[in-house]
Amino acid sequence: MKSATEYLWFETRQPREYINITPDVAEVVEKSGVQEGFVLVSAMHITAGLYVNDAEEGIIRDIDEMLERLAPKGPDYHHHRTGEQNADAHLKSLLIHHEVIVPITEGALDLGPWQQIYYAEFDGQRRKRVVVKVIGE
Amino acid sequence: MKSATEYLWFETRQPREYINITPDVAEVVEKSGVQEGFVLVSAMHITAGLYVNDAEEGIIRDIDEMLERLAPKGPDYHHHRTGEQNADAHLKSLLIHHEVIVPITEGALDLGPWQQIYYAEFDGQRRKRVVVKVIGE
Amino acid sequence: MKSATEYLWFETRQPREYINITPDVAEVVEKSGVQEGFVLVSAMHITAGLYVNDAEEGIIRDIDEMLERLAPKGPDYHHHRTGEQNADAHLKSLLIHHEVIVPITEGALDLGPWQQIYYAEFDGQRRKRVVVKVIGE
Numbered sequence: 001m002k003s004a005t006e007y008l009w010f011e012t013r014q015p016r017e018y019i020n021i022t023p024d025v026a027e028v029v030e031k032s033g034v035q036e037g038f039v040l041v042s043a044m045h046i047t048a049g050l051y052v053n054d055a056e057e058g059i060i061r062d063i064d065e066m067l068e069r070l071a072p073k074g075p076d077y078h079h080h081r082t083g084e085q086n087a088d089a090h091l092k093s094l095l096i097h098h099e100v101i102v103p104i105t106e107g108a109l110d111l112g113p114w115q116q117i118y119y120a121e122f123d124g125q126r127r128k129r130v131v132v133k134v135i136g137e
Numbered sequence: 138m139k140s141a142t143e144y145l146w147f148e149t150r151q152p153r154e155y156i157n158i159t160p161d162v163a164e165v166v167e168k169s170g171v172q173e174g175f176v177l178v179s180a181m182h183i184t185a186g187l188y189v190n191d192a193e194e195g196i197i198r199d200i201d202e203m204l205e206r207l208a209p210k211g212p213d214y215h216h217h218r219t220g221e222q223n224a225d226a227h228l229k230s231l232l233i234h235h236e237v238i239v240p241i242t243e244g245a246l247d248l249g250p251w252q253q254i255y256y257a258e259f260d261g262q263r264r265k266r267v268v269v270k271v272i273g274e
Numbered sequence: 275m276k277s278a279t280e281y282l283w284f285e286t287r288q289p290r291e292y293i294n295i296t297p298d299v300a301e302v303v304e305k306s307g308v309q310e311g312f313v314l315v316s317a318m319h320i321t322a323g324l325y326v327n328d329a330e331e332g333i334i335r336d337i338d339e340m341l342e343r344l345a346p347k348g349p350d351y352h353h354h355r356t357g358e359q360n361a362d363a364h365l366k367s368l369l370i371h372h373e374v375i376v377p378i379t380e381g382a383l384d385l386g387p388w389q390q391i392y393y394a395e396f397d398g399q400r401r402k403r404v405v406v407k408v409i410g411e
Contacts, residue, residue: 001138001275001410001411003310003311003410003411005310005377005379005384036140036142036272037140037272038175038177038270038272038312040312040375040377042375042376042377043386044385044386044389045386045388045389046326046327046328046386046388046389051231052183052235052236053183053227053230053231053235054183054216054227056216056219057215058214058215058216058217058218058219058224059214059215059216059224059227061215062214062215062216062224062227062228063227063228063231065215066207066208066228066231070207070340070344071340077332077333077336078331078332078333078335078336078339079328079330079332079333079336080332081332082330082332087332087333087336090327090328090333090336090337091336091337091340093327094325094327094337094340094370095232095369096231097234097371098326098327099326099374099375100236101177101179101236101238101375102179103142103177103179103268103270105142105268105270110142110268110270111181112180112181112182112183112266114182114183115181115182115183129386131377131379131384133312133377133379133384135272135310135311135312135409135410136138136140136272137138137140138275173277173279173409174277174409175312175314175407175409188368189320189372189373190320190364190367190368190372191320191353191364193353193356194352195351195352195353195354195355195356195361196351196352196353196361196364198352199351199352199353199361199364199365200364200365200368202352203344203345203365203368207344232369233368234371237373238314238316238373238375239316240279240314240316240405240407242279242405242407247279247405247407248318249317249318249319249320249403251319251320252318252319252320272409273275273277273409274275274277
């Protein structure tokens with residue numbers, strides 16, 4: 001069995017941003033030399049997420065608006081008694097999920113034609129990290 | 138390490154359908170010969186999902202109604218400026234998630250007694266694909 | 275390739291409870307001897323979930339309130355025609371997701387500083403089970 005582990009760093013300009021990291025993940029997979037296996041891409045923070053969907057600006061706005069509708073930014077969260085202001089970012093991260101697993105087949109990401117891997121930042125403007133871990137052979 | 142990769146194809150009659158694919162996944166696992174490992178089941182389209190839950194018609198309707206309530210079909214999505222009409226299907230896919238991982242123990246799916254693997258189609262009536270990938274030994 | 279499989283049992287006092295199981299998962303990983311790999315933590319019931327987020331009482335209440343808002347307890351579910359009363363627990367489980375995968379790096383859970391693994395019980399007061407499965411080397 002082979003494995004490889006790399007960390008991607010992000011510091012977004014906006015509080016919420018959606019970044020296509022498919023090329024970065026593909027590069028980790030290629031460098032690993034793994035032909036058949038899985039790659040896990042997982043946020044290491046509790047206010048960011050990962051998802052697989054379309055690289056189309058309209059749907060990205062729709063995703064953002066849905067998450068804001070289901071887990072709105074606002075003052076009335078219990079978490080804010082700690083002094084934090086970002087409970088909505090935690091909740092958005094839980095709804096979108098904080099990790100994806102992509103199969104590796106014949107040495108490449110085995111994605112459908114429209115599938116792209118996105119990093120979803122919900123509380124940005126500071127340095128945050130994602131782990132990319134490959135196992136296989 | 139062993140691995141196996143198969144693709145399941147679907148073409149549903151309805152725009153939205155929920156299909157129990159547990160026997161198909163179990164068959165891929167059995168053919169793989171893997172005794173201890175993981176099986177990843179992942180939609181290759183951005184308007185379908187995978188989940189694990191109950192094979193009971195009532196809960197399937199409840200799931201469908203919840204997803205329609207949280208991500209309703211409708212005309213007012215940014216994504217529709219591309220000419221598409223299926224933004225709700227993208228959003229439903231994100232809420233339910235597009236993949237599941239099931240453990241393989243002693244050569245079989247290690248599921249609880251009521252757990253079944255479902256393919257959730259949100260924009261059907263055309264050919265779509267799921268990847269089933271086993272790794273283990 | 276190495277693997278290890280253990281089952282954690284829960285019987286909560288409350289119908290809904292959120293339990294930090296990070297030490298339990300870390301112990302399974304340590305005993306497995308796996309240095310590089312993945313650990314899958316997956317509910318074996320269809321009315322419980324797993325997630326990774328903050329060990330802070332306020333955010334746990336916020337998560338619970340969001341899930342109750344998006345999938346409220348109530349009488350009007352199709353699933354209840356079977357005699358069950360717990361459709362909301364199924365739906366909450368689907369929204370939070372029933373599994374997490376955590377990378378193992380240098381023999382330990384490769385989590386960010388605030389990331390903790392939680393078992394989310396949505397229909398408790400009876401014995402329920404989670405599978406923890408490690409693969410790697």
